Amino acid sequence: MVHITRICLRKYGNFVDNLRLYVRGGSGGMGLPRLGGQGGKGGDVWVVATKNMTLKRIKDKFPQKRFVADAGANSGVRALKGERGADKEILAPVGITVTTDESRTLGDLNVEGDRVMVAKGGSGGSLYSAFQPSKGEAKHIRLDLKLIADMGLVGFPNAGKSSLLTALSNATPQIASYAFTTLKPEIGKLIYDDYKQISVADLPGLIEGAHMNKGMGHKFLKHVERTKQLLFVVDVCGFQLASKTPFRSAFEAVQLLTKELELYKEELLSKPALLVVNKMDLPDAEDKLAELKEQLQNPEEFSDLLPEDMIPQNYLTFRHVVPVSAITGFGISHLKSCVRQSLDEDAALEVKATHREKLQALRKQSQGRA
Numbered sequence: 001m002v003h004i005t006r007i008c009l010r011k012y013g014n015f016v017d018n019l020r021l022y023v024r025g026g027s028g029g030m031g032l033p034r035l036g037g038q039g040g041k042g043g044d045v046w047v048v049a050t051k052n053m054t055l056k057r058i059k060d061k062f063p064q065k066r067f068v069a070d071a072g073a074n075s076g077v078r079a080l081k082g083e084r085g086a087d088k089e090i091l092a093p094v095g096i097t098v099t100t101d102e103s104r105t106l107g108d109l110n111v112e113g114d115r116v117m118v119a120k121g122g123s124g125g126s127l128y129s130a131f132q133p134s135k136g137e138a139k140h141i142r143l144d145l146k147l148i149a150d151m152g153l154v155g156f157p158n159a160g161k162s163s164l165l166t167a168l169s170n171a172t173p174q175i176a177s178y179a180f181t182t183l184k185p186e187i188g189k190l191i192y193d194d195y196k197q198i199s200v201a202d203l204p205g206l207i208e209g210a211h212m213n214k215g216m217g218h219k220f221l222k223h224v225e226r227t228k229q230l231l232f233v234v235d236v237c238g239f240q241l242a243s244k245t246p247f248r249s250a251f252e253a254v255q256l257l258t259k260e261l262e263l264y265k266e267e268l269l270s271k272p273a274l275l276v277v278n279k280m281d282l283p284d285a286e287d288k289l290a291e292l293k294e295q296l297q298n299p300e301e302f303s304d305l306l307p308e309d310m311i312p313q314n315y316l317t318f319r320h321v322v323p324v325s326a327i328t329g330f331g332i333s334h335l336k337s338c339v340r341q342s343l344d345e346d347a348a349l350e351v352k353a354t355h356r357e358k359l360q361a362l363r364k365q366s367q368g369r370a
Contacts, residue, residue, distance in 0.1 A: 016055040019143045020101075022066045023119040025136025026085035029072035031125030040072030040082030042121030042136045047098050047143065049109035050091040055145055058092065069136060072124045082124055090118075095226055097144045106141065149187055149201035150343055152227030154261070156253055157241060159233045160278040162186070163326035165202040168336065190336065198339060201227060225265065229342060230273040232257060232316075236280055236288045236323070250277065250288065251295040252305055258312040266313075272342055275318040276335060281325040289323050296321065 026042030045067055059065070070085035096109040098116045107116030118141050122134035153161040169188025190198045224230065234257075238249040248256065254275065261268040275296075277289055295302045299315040320338040324331035 016059055017145045019055045019059055020065065021058075021090070021141055021143065022138075023088075023090075023141055024066075024068045024138040025119040025121035026069035026071040026088075027135045028122040028124040028133030029082035029085075030074040030133055031127070031129070031131030032075035032077075032080065033131045035075075035077070035080055036127060037075030037080035037131075038082065038126040039075050039124030039131075039133050040084045041124050042072045042133075043069030043085035043087040044117050044121045045069050045088045045090065045119040047090045047092050047096070047107075047109065047116045047118055047141075049094045049096065049112050049114040051094065051112050053091050053093045055093065055143060058090070058143075069119070069121055071136075072121065072133065075125070075131075085121055087121075092143055093145060095145060099142045099144065101140045101142065149199040150228045151198065151200045151231045151339060152224050152229075153200065153202045153231050153233050154224060154257055155233035156239060156248070156257065158239055159235050159253070160326050161202045161233045164233060164276060164278060164324070165200060167324075167326045167329060167332045168200055190339075192340060196340070198343060200231070200339075224261065224268060228271070228346065230261075230268075230271050231276060231339070232273055232318070233276045233278055236277045236285045236292070237282050238288075249305070250292045251299075251302060254292075254296070255299065255303075255306055255312055255315070256310055258316050259310045262312050262314075269314065269316060272346060273316055273318050274338060274342060275321045277321065277323045278326055280323045280330055281328050285323075293321065 023045040025044055028042050029039030031037055031039045067088050067090050069088040072085040073079070073082035075082045092109060094109060094112055094114075098106040098109070098118060100106060106118055108114070109116065119137040119139060122136045123129065125131040125133040153165065155161050165186060165188045169190055186202045188200050188202070190200065192198075232254060234250045234253045236250055238247060239253065240247040258269065277292060279285065280289070296318070303311050319342050322331055322335045322338055324335055326332070
């Protein structure tokens with residue numbers, strides 16, 4: 001039996017998940033025409049992934065949000081080649097995507113030490129530019145934090161995600177019997193007996209049409225992108241968002257969630273996924289669970305239950321289907337074991353892949369020398 005100490009919750013209230021910054025490379029230094037001297041190149045601006053850094057810390061420390069590299073030195077009699085201007089480094093958290101205002105991706109910071117150049121310094125004045133220097137590149141960039149947890153809870157409003165997070169960890173999200181209770185993500189952490197930590201994020205409830213930015217749409221889906229795995233949560237008895245919206249069974253909820261992810265970004269469906277069937281304390285839950293399992297084994301046979309435009313191109317295969325009751329605690333211990341097992345399996349595969357890459361690189365080096 002897996003014992004877990006319940007610990008911390010990271011509140012999202014003051015959490016900053018994206019930041020817009022002004023960056024400018026340093027101007028080049030003046031050339032010296034009479035002696036043919038070349039001015040120094042202006043410094044570049046880099047974003048560098050660093051441990052223990054947050055976007056909020058950047059925002060608080062640099063309220064102007066302006067980062068300018070140093071200018072190159074002018075050419076002079078004592079130093080014909082002007083000194084290069086110092087680079088400017090913006091220390092940012094790991095798990096960042098750097099984009100321009102036009103949404104063009106400049107790079108990803110996935111591990112500590114990753115660097116992305118965001119503004120190039122200007123060239124120093126030289127013979128080719130009539131000894132006139134050029135200015136550094138200037139632009140606005142955006143830092144988007146998307147890696148927030150190992151597991152992301154994916155579900156429609158009121159599927160019981162907040163109650164589940166409370167049962168899994170010591171997180172205390174707002175819980176009520178109405179739809180939109182999670183307005184900002186809550187992050188609970190699980191610590192196992194061997195001190196392994198797993199973070200689980202309860203993200204704001206998804207609604208049909210989220211890929212078109214309805215509700216919290218893109219903000220939710222952006223966070224899903226960089227959780228390592230997905231934990232789908234459905235109400236075993238189905239749900240109805242409002243009196244004017246159709247009732248959805250648990251099977252329909254699974255497929256509609258799948259379709260929303262697919263329409264936003266198909267690659268999301270390549271993430272490992274587990275399915276939590278919640279509210280097993282409700283009447284007829286066992287019968288509903290048996291029905292859901294049968295439907296998941298042959299989803300094509302039951303596709304007529306869905307609106308035609310909401311049938312996924314590919315049906316998800318879940319690593320584990322775990323019935324639980326977040327209220328009574330039924331199945332929670334087993335779910336914790338499944339979460340750990342699934343993440344450990346992927347970690348082992350990653351280690352093997354890294355070893356394989358290193359071996360191949362060593363073989364190429366030895367072949368090159370031979």
